[in-house]
Amino acid sequence: YPVRVATFHDLFVFTAEYSTPEFRERFQKQAREAAERADAIVCVSRFTAAQVEEILGVPAARLRIAPHGVHLPPAAAGGEREPLILHVGAVQKRKNLVRLIAAFERAAPPPWRLVLAGGGGFGSEEVRERIRQSPAAERITWTGWLPDEEVERLYRRASVFAFPSLDEGFGIPVLEAMAHGVPVLSSTRGALPEVCGGAALLVDPFREDHIAQTLESLIRDEALRGRLALAGRARAAQFPWERTVEGIWSVYAELGAAG
DSSP, rough: OOEEEEOOOOOOOHOOOOOSHHHHHHHHHHHHHHHHSSSEESSSSHHHEEEEEEHOOOOOGEEEOOOOOOOOOOOOOOOOSSSSSEEESSGGGGTTTHHHHHHHHHHHHTOOEEEEEEEEEETHHHHHHHHHTTGGGEEEEEEOOOOHHHHHHHHHOOSEEOOOSSOOOHHHHHHHHTTOOOEEEESSSHHHHHTTTTTEEEOTOOOOOHHHHHHHHHOOOHHHHHHHHHHHHHHHHTTTTHHHHHHHHHHHHHHHHOO
């Protein structure tokens, strides 16, 4: 019979209301069917693997972990970074952007700016309204979806990357920021501690005060930003896409040999 391999990136649809009820119902059904039929399941993090085992009841023997990767660009050549705090990803409830905006207001004086780069998702209207009401609205930009080259330029301009997400099965934008030498503020939730590996400042994403205090530390302390930039580059170098390819290929090779 044909070998079946499924890949699971996250299971947040089972754990919180970060999408519409219709989407959650459809995804949960598809996830259970895929887990039941697959000979092996590739998970992009240990965190996601643990969720697949616990929530979907898949034995650990059927799970394989193949983390995502990142392309490591050449080190930025002396370009001056701007007083810019960057978030990359869909503007949606799960990304915790309402709290990030509130923390920005408290921690970041002019000329610091906040740029949210990404298309809209579930809960984006709440974020749009929060920006509109913000006393710092003129310093907050939601760009909408951007092509890769524009995102690349933002990574090269930003002084801080803020990603206090409530739940991630991996968190590729964190690695992208690290690869570009941007010091990272991220979250203690989901797979983010696993991905950051000590090369970022992690906050309790439900505590606006904690986000603000950590943001303020990054803004004020240039030496801290420099240390995190170096640590982040070293961390990103541990996640080449080649390793991801080899990990997934080994799953098919293993099942092919067993069959």
